[in-house]
Amino acid sequence: MTARRPLVVVGDVLLDEDIQGVAERLAPDAPAPVVDVRSNVRRPGGAGLAAALAAQGGREVVLVTALGRDPASEAVRLALRDRVRLVELPLDGTLPVKTRVMAGGRPLVRIDRGGGTPGEPDDAVRDALAGAHAVLVADYGRRTVGAVREDLVAAARRGPLVWDPHPKGEAPVPGARIVTPNAAEVSAPGPTGGAGRSLRDIAERGRELAERWRAAAVAVTLGERGVLLTRPGDGTPMLVPAPYRAEGDTCGAGDCFAAATATELADGALPEEAVQRAVARAAGFVAAGGAGNPELWRTATPARPIHAVEEDPFALAERVRADGGTVVATGGCFDLLHAGHVGLLESARRIGDCLIVCVNSDESITRRKGPGRPLNPLEDRTRVLAGLGSVDAVAVFEEDTPVALLSRLRPDVWVKGGDYSAEDLPEADVVHAWGGQALVLPYLDGRSTTLLARRAARSATVLRRAERS
Template identity: 35%
Template sequence: MNGDYLATINHFSNLSVLVIGDAMLDVYMDGSADRICREAPVPIVDIRDVKTVPGGAANTAANLAQLGAKVHYISVVGSDHEAKLLKDALAGHGLDTSLVLSDPVRRTITKQRVTAGNQLLVRFDSGTTEAIHADYERQVIGNLKNNFHRVDAVVVSDYGYGILTDKVIGALGALQHKKESILVIDAKSLDKYSHLRATVAKPNYQELVRLLAITEPAASGKRSEQIRRHGQRLLKKTGTKYVAATLDIEGALLFQHGKEPYRTFSKPVENTKAAGAGDTYVGALTLALASGASIEVAGEIAKSAAVVILQKSGTATCTKSELSHYLGNGSKYTDDWQELKNRIDHLRKEARRIVFTNGCFDLLHSGHVTYLDQARTLGDALVLGLNSDASIKRLKGNNRPINNLSERIRILSGLESVTFMTSFEEDTPISLLEVIQPDLYVKGGDYTVDNLPEAPVVLGYGGKIEIMPFVQDRSTTNIILKIKSLDTQTA
């Protein structure tokens, strides 16, 4: 089946997609909060990093571009500083912004998040959410008519912030009725689009509750069971061929006429860790359907793209190479350091912080898992360097490792904390560090920066080092001794 997925993904670069919807600028201000304000009992955040990325429909467009498609994006923003930042961010993803109109009387929708460490403290929202002026409405409709039937698929991303007016929706309907295209609807109010004969609607659980007038929303873990019963109602209410109902940690239900729903499964993630996974899902789903995939295959590909996003933080995009790698063989491991560097470079283009740690990780235990979880929280991606079998023998003796490298890779691949893995033959990862140059090198144990052999390399290229204590009373050696003790007692 993975071969089908990869063949579909390889076709993405042949496709063009039109996106229309509300553009937003997502701003992430990250710092530390070590003091309390005198004026009020609130933390003082010393900002050390500010990142601006496309949000809303602009994030959907950016994801489509990163997945390999040629994207035409229609929207209206202000003529303010935030609009310039947003257009620059879109251009950074290779997008043409000529169809993003600037209205001097509007303020660009901006969502600013302040975080300290891994904790979101507050979010500020600003910008114009009223319907676009009639002059800009006419221009949007003109751009829509000029491009609708020139592309392989059309995505509507309607957050209810004034771009998709009744007249714009009417124009969409007329174009779709004239010649049906692959039309994907991601909207807070799906009932407004029921007459369009769209291909697929993608409601989240909150949108499903509104659409179905559910008076008693289900608790997390019970939503799939609740929504499954409403499949045919959803298809009728949306007027679409398919409905992709996304249910957060419960995955998604894919409904189609005359068939049982198909379910895909997701993975739990902290609410503050990632944003915009729904936009990524829509982008991948659209391209898969436009490539001729069934709704089941398209749903699995879209789910996989969203999982890639959930490994990151903030509003992010999934690249075609990341998606191909995820679906290629399910492995996070490569023995090619240059390939690893290329993967890391892709993340760096999105200003991701790369954390690296290394070790034997022979018999995986709770101390290892806790250590890797903690290391991951220090950045956006965790790269794990594994000592080779020969390296472990030199360090630990001829009776080690207990698990060979391939077994260790297979076990560690199941950890959510680990993004990529590689291995090294030397006693230390110095040569590997020189190639991949992570932003932060994390080491566990009783080391100090002064006696750490890798320190000169890391500090030399401008990286940082953090020493983290191992979990007490947890070690592979102790586990081996305990097993031997039990064997002795039963002998």
């Protein structure tokens, strides 16, 4: 079997530094906060962060960037070692360093220093781009992209190319599959921007940019509102909302979105599919702490992305409890996922710090519902649940009720949807045994798997009669 070619990330690497502390007083000689420093964390930023995120899960990633012999460049090399393969252009000068002074988790000031000029690419750079399965351009306006522009033009003809632009950077090469500016870049006056911040104005501007850049699509990132996907011509744009409102440090969210979009396209997803999955990953990235999440840099190659559903629900519950959080669980067959399920899960997730869904096995459903059920096998049901942004983990039980499973999980809150009281729930007593609480949440009327199945059966009967007549 032919080895899979790597994803190649091209762009400007920065060294990001966060000085974390607390500010409880003002300086005596000026109205400025005094920050008592508690930690100083340094990590790759820019294209370096995008490459590290793309490499999660063990994907082979090559990072083409300019590095020098200065301490900041050495720090980046060390942090990215064993994560990505570096193919370097020479850097005349020093690597840019962005320092944020933080107090209480919020930035007070940012200090930028350093900078240099990339040298000419050599054969190793050209070979890396020629051998790319897909390309992500992370342009931070530091001229690395301009140095390899002709090679990027050729790469766009061979396979998927995602371009994350910068107001001071290069225009995307023709044929880019998706370009990912943010709303400020699209709306602000300048080489890429124009007036207007409404969705209508942004959609029109995105369409204009797609035509100007000769890109297949432009995905404008809108922060917590999600992403607006536009194409050349007069087609209707698609708004992809975030699956939930993520509270956390947004630093690096754009890099996460661009990296996720590129990896999804590399795996064969359509642009609409890639954008939807990338929006969900970016939301999870922010919720987990953004680029400053220590788990992101703790191991060289995490087994799965930090936003992904926790594979071990028991480990997740233990970790949340150890941090003083609230573990929420709910359960059911979830045979045909419908609006009632989604509303219940979203409401349940807002109650605590994680949501674990307990799912009946196939045999359990057959015993309860009778022959012909489940309509979807366990693997499909758990995969659909795991794809929801409100779900943090999925646990399966073989019994008719989840009582034994709950005794192991010991959630703080057990949630069900319906029109009965919490005390009528068969699981209420076991949850109360360790001080937990059973709750009932409102459920959308007229939504159930049984009703959907009956409706589908009636439709099938009508179609068969129509075919015979």
